[in-house]
Amino acid sequence: MSMLERARALDAADPLAEYRERFDLPEGVIYLDGNSLGALPKTTPDRLAQVMREEWGRDLIKSWNTADWISLPQRVGGKIAPLIGAQPHEVIVADSVSVNLFKLMSAALAMQARKDGARRKVILSEPGNFPTDLYMIQGLEKQGLATQRLAERDAIIDALDDDVALLLLTHVHYKTGAKYDMAALTKAAHDAGALVLWDLSHTGGAMPVALNECVAGEEGADFAVGCGYKYLNGGPGAPAYAFVAERHHEALEQPLSGWMGHAQPFAFDDDYQPAPGVDRLLCGTAPILSVAALEEGVDLVAEIGVDRLWEKSQALSEFFRECLSDAGVTLDLVSPEEADQRGSQLSFRHENAYALCQALIARDVIGDFRAPDILRLGFAPAYLRFEDMAETAQALAEVLENGEWQRDEFSERAAVT
Ligand SMILES: Cc1ncc(COP(=O)(O)O)c(C=O)c1O
Incomplete structure (x- = not known):
């Protein structure tokens, strides 16, 4: 079974899967920055x-x-x-x-x-x-x-x-x-x-x-x-x-x-x-x-409940690591190896982390960069799917392999990183 197939099976069995629909997420975007700015709940605009x-x-x-x-x-x-x-x-x-x-x-x-x-x-x-x-x-x-x-x-x-x-x-x-x-x-x-x-x-x-x-x-x-x-x-x-x-x-x-x-x-x-x-x-x-x-x-x-969120968060990040290794991506993990020793994120050190992050964003995979050299991927469990993990690992593998991140535009620093 491919990682994507496994991911889909995990999503089908995920008791929190239904909550993704409660957020207003743009089509096609994989949002790995809920640890910086959480996504928009669908009820918020009406409430406001x-x-x-x-x-x-x-x-x-x-x-x-x-x-x-x-x-x-x-x-x-x-x-x-x-x-x-x-x-x-x-x-x-x-x-x-x-x-x-x-x-x-x-x-x-x-x-x-x-x-x-x-x-x-x-x-x-x-x-x-x-x-x-x-x-x-x-x-x-x-x-x-x-x-x-x-x-x-x-x-x-x-x-x-x-x-x-x-x-x-x-x-x-x-x-x-x-x-x-x-x-x-x-x-x-x-x-x-x-x-x-x-x-x-x-x-x-x-x-x-x-x-x-x-x-x-x-x-x-x-x-x-x-x-x-x-x-x-x-x-x-x-x-x-x-x-x-x-x-x-x-x-x-x-x-x-x-x-x-x-x-x-x-x-x-x-x-x-x-x-x-x-x-x-x-x-x-x-x-x-x-x-x-x-x-x-x-x-x-x-x-949703924080216990269930935490359980899914750990499963997501561990599955993501498996996807990375399946895709042959070796990145320097600076987060703790054990899921229960870290928060709902994985951070990787790379000397071109900024450009790497920008190249991913250009593919609608949104993480963030923390100076000087950290690519930070957050796994907000309320709206992320296991499928997103498989696709992010694939995107990361391609961006690294084909050198896409080296394009000039990906090195231009915006005010907010
Ligand atoms: C650990 C931590 N403390 C404080 C803040 C900043 O909080 P505020 O902007 O509400 O002052 C942040 C923002 O990212 C943070 O990560």
Whole structure:
């Protein structure tokens, strides 16, 4: 049986196959970039039209109450919560991942300072973490509030000393797809007196994660942030989400003390009083159209279920590797060999990765490039077929074999890669 025949048999038996129809995917395109921008759920345009025409156009400002716009960030946060092992009142949709990182890192430093008089100021992370995570630490450092410390993955536990206030890690690495052992690192950080903040941007909606229960019999993660526009299919620039474990709700002091995080925004008091719980993470007015779009994506992911998505993700990436080897493609895999040690992606190092990626895109096989030399293929399991795996491997084999990637046009760098 050829790989394509095998793929078709796998698709026929795939319990998630029906969900592909719930996304608006262009004919003939193999979309391997759902880890960067998730595909469009078919219900989203109608939902947005309804919010615009009826709630905004017809009902105007009344919709803050009648359509309950005011609690949309909490409602969508509550729906994201079970996908990441949190309680509904521990998650809220707000701002971008970057801004939420700033709020939570600053809150964590303040919490630690109340305990030890600001002795612990180090935020520990890894070199090569997603840039915004590091840039946001550096922003706090410039203000004299934090000290950045970076340790390689296998040296992180050793770097957890008495100076570390917070461990900030991205659960699934954006470039390599390598996944941290959340339980081991959360426990190690707590044992060293540090708090933990997980960036779940490449996790949420692709695989289950147990923020509260990750360490058996002990406290789980303290904080987390995650992205709305990747596996949650919330649309370009979709708002992000933030998690704060219930035990920290009362002590949480975030620096962006805007009016929407006030206990009574419509009392218009001169003095800031934080709202209870995660509501205080709100700063300004929520972007209602964007949060509504995100809700459609989240509802669809919740309906499919993260356990099933994760199972299919692993099957897809393993099958893809088989297809590559069947097609005689040998590429330098930088993602972990074991499917359960990586996220929903495979990354390959190639000195001409950019041109290779462009040549694939010209064939309607859309992956992405991460500087300086990574070809990144994401396997969003909600809408990809095993057939797509066989066809991508074939396309990759042809592009490499016939040198197609060497065409001049494939080396011209666009602003967004
Ligand atoms: C791990 C990680 N964190 C943060 C971000 C950026 O999030 P935002 O654009 O919402 O600030 C990304 C974007 O790709 C990411 O991969």
